Amino acid sequence: MDQPAATAPTGPLTVRPITSEQLGETVVDLGGSFLQTPAWGRTKPGWRRTPLGWFDGSGALVGAGLVLSRNIPRLKRSFAYLPEGPALPWEAVAADPSAWLDPLVGWAKQDGAFALRLGFPVISRRWAPDAVKKQIGEGGLMSFTELPPDLDNPVARRLEEWLEERSWQPIGWGNTAAVGQPRYVCVVDLKGRSADEVLKGMNQQWRRNIKKATKAGVEVRTTGLDGVATFHELYAETAERDHFFPRAKSYFEQMMRAFGAGDDRISAHIYEAHVDGDVLASALMVRVGDMFSYLYGGSTSRNREARASNALQWQAIQDALEAGCTAYDFRGFNTSLGATEPLTGLLLFKLGAGADVVEHVGERELVLSRFWHTAFEKAMAVRVAINNRRAGANTESEV
Structure with a gap:
């Protein structure tokens, strides 16, 4: 079985399908999300699942991701999604995003994708729990993001700049409904x-x-x-x-x-x-x-x-x-919740355990075909409206 390279990648990178075993090994070795594992793919029977590998010029496997694809009925056009992934050496990615992401975009086009969504699991900012709890006590969650963070990651800034220049659009920011995976999570550092x-x-x-x-x-x-x-x-x-x-x-x-x-x-x-x-x-x-x-x-x-x-x-x-x-992940929360919302109490529970609030670069979407993307968005809007009427309230989790 190919293993992730221990050294910097050499030569141009290529993307191609790999085995589920290779995907699992690479995700573990590179610290990827549970949402990028073969096991997670098996929880999503309504999606087509494709394990992909990144190979450098020497043929070494240097990264991997789980692509979940959902087709437009009766058409070979699909929405491609890598939740909280792929598992890559993200500092290297931020140094040269085109080298890593352009091969993925090329594969997605060949596979018939009209849109490609990625969750970029790069830490952008981090706040200690006391600062966030204080802001909640003063009346809200949204405003804590304006507080000076304990960590502001320059790697994330470089990546975000490249994504904005290439029209990768942010997903779910500021929405009251849960969209995709959380941008903000609570994590206890165990290292x-x-x-x-x-x-x-x-x-x-x-x-x-x-x-x-x-x-x-x-x-x-x-x-x-x-x-x-x-x-x-x-x-x-x-x-x-x-x-x-x-x-x-x-x-x-x-x-x-x-x-x-x-x-x-x-x-x-x-x-x-x-x-x-x-x-x-x-x-x-x-x-x-x-x-x-x-x-x-x-x-x-x-x-x-x-x-x-x-x-x-x-x-x-x-x-x-x-x-x-090295980390205990309490998962995410919705910053649009008010200080008196029931789920704000769940956030305070997590902060009380000593969890920091961690902001990731988050989910971005690249539109590959505007026509099919618009048709898909309209269909999804109808589905979300039906689900919201059925639920009648906030959901607890995005996974």
């Missing part, structure tokens, strides 16, 4: 830290709740596909309580099967926090390489004083540390 150090980085309320959970007899266990029924029951209860529209149980069953291929580096688990067998909180977690991600969760109104959710997350963070992960 080089002990469990005690991570615990000290949590706020006082979190540490107090962890102690309360221990005194209340909360225990945390992991399970797999057989935990989906209990998970979905709690998730649906949470959806009703917090006014978002839940996904079907079959969606999570499909996800657990897809990530249950046996490779610990790309895997999913359901965590359950219980007292004497009574499950009070449950969450679906995914690990890819050195990233451990919390995707969905739910809890019951029973015995809330036991603080089961805090205990569950703390156990998952400790498991991530033990597995050698």
